[in-house]
């Protein structure tokens with residue numbers, strides 16, 4: 001899941017000194033490139049903005065029910081820019097930006113080559 005990955009990144013450094021109004025910023029504490037990602041939560045039924053919070057690495061509404069229509073369902077949406085209205089609702093995820101494409105491709109190839117799995121049904 002994506003959100004548990006986000007939580008994993010935050011274990012060591014919370015990047016507290018990254019200014020929240022920057023899109024990208026090198027964390028002065030750990031040196032990682034941080035992208036500020038803002039997320040809003042809306043009611044899935046009526047579309048009302050809910051106050052978002054992060055719990056166990058998941059972005060969820062602070063209230064278990066929509067205070068407008070009572071529905072439990074919600075939608076998480078990413079917003080590109082924070083403004084003075086949405087900042088009261090949105091949560092900020094300080095996401096480490098890494099280019100891991102090469103590593104990922106390499107380990108995938110290794111896993112395929114070292115696999116001794118045989119398609120038994122085709123024998």
Ligand SMILES: [Zn+2]
Pocket residue numbers: 013014015016027028029030031032
């Ligand atoms: Zn940091």
Ligand SMILES: [Zn+2]
Pocket residue numbers: 043044045046047048066067068069070071
């Ligand atoms: Zn609602």
